[in-house]
Amino acid sequence: xxxxxxxxxxxxxxxxxxxxxxxxxxxxxxxxxxxxxxxxxxxxxxxxxxxxxxxxxxxxxxxxxxxxxxxxxxxxxxxxxxxxxxxxxxxxxxxxxxxxxxxxxxxxxxxxxxxxxxxxxxxxxxxxxxxxxxxxxxxxxxxxxxxxxxxxxx
Numbered sequence: 001x002x003x004x005x006x007x008x009x010x011x012x013x014x015x016x017x018x019x020x021x022x023x024x025x026x027x028x029x030x031x032x033x034x035x036x037x038x039x040x041x042x043x044x045x046x047x048x049x050x051x052x053x054x055x056x057x058x059x060x061x062x063x064x065x066x067x068x069x070x071x072x073x074x075x076x077x078x079x080x081x082x083x084x085x086x087x088x089x090x091x092x093x094x095x096x097x098x099x100x101x102x103x104x105x106x107x108x109x110x111x112x113x114x115x116x117x118x119x120x121x122x123x124x125x126x127x128x129x130x131x132x133x134x135x136x137x138x139x140x141x142x143x144x145x146x147x148x149x150x151x152x153x154x
Contacts, residue, residue, distance in 0.1 A: 008079070008089070008093060011093055011097075012093055012096055012097050012100070015093070015094070015097030015098075015101070015134060016097050016100050016101050016104070018130060019097070019098070019101035019129065019130045019131045019134070020101065020104065022115075022129065022130045023105065023113040023115075023129065023130075026044065026046050026113055026115040027046065027113060030044060030045070030046040030115065031046060032046065033046075040119055041118065041119055041120075042116075042117070042118055042119075043117050043119075044115050044116065044117070045115060045117050045127060046113070046115055047113075047114040047115065047127045048109075048111040048112075048113070048114075049111055049112045049113075049114045049127070050110070050111045050112075051064070052064055053126070053132070055126075061106055061110055061111075064106055065103065065106050065107060068099055068102070068103045068106070069103070071099055072096060072099050072100065072103070075092055075095055075096045075099065076096065078092055079092040079093070079096065085145065085149075087141055087144065087145040087148070088142065088145045090138075090141055091138045091139070091140075091141035091142035091145060092138065092142070093138070094134040094135065094137050094138030094141065095134065095135050095138035095139065095142070096138075097131070097134045098130075098131040098132060098133070098134030098135035098138065099131075099135065100131075101129075101130070101131030101134070102129075102131045102132070105131075112129065112131075113129060114127040114128055114129045114132070115127065115129055116128050116129060116130075116133075
């Protein structure tokens with residue numbers, strides 16, 4: 001295995017471990033409590049999410065696991081194809097790490113541990129976790145990478 005591939009795998013494992021540890025801490029420390037970090041803005045609260053983003057497909061664990069496995073396969077394939085584009089590689093690493101982190105939860109717990117809650121303009125946003133953050137940042141970086149690619153082609 002190439003040295004670069006080993007680095008990528010180790011980075012993905014590091015991100016997955018960070019996500020895993022954060023969820024263990026939330027389960028063991030928060031339990032049913034809420035920890036207010038910034039009043040009326042940021043709090044930590046332990047939520048068992050049996051769905052995907054915003055709770056969609058709630059309770060369809062087998063379907064979500066299946067979709068995630070296909071998604072991971074696609075991302076790994078894309079990661080191999082974009083081996084020379086740094087921004088794409090970073091985005092795929094983040095997306096892959098987040099997808100695997102949440103897949104681990106679904107397979108071993110039957111739900112995803114969510115715990116970060118923001119309130120913006122008096123509205124509570126969807127509760128999420130570190131893996132979700134990886135995916136979101138990864139998708140944003142991927143869009144930027146795709147835009148840059150298209151701009152340079154013209």
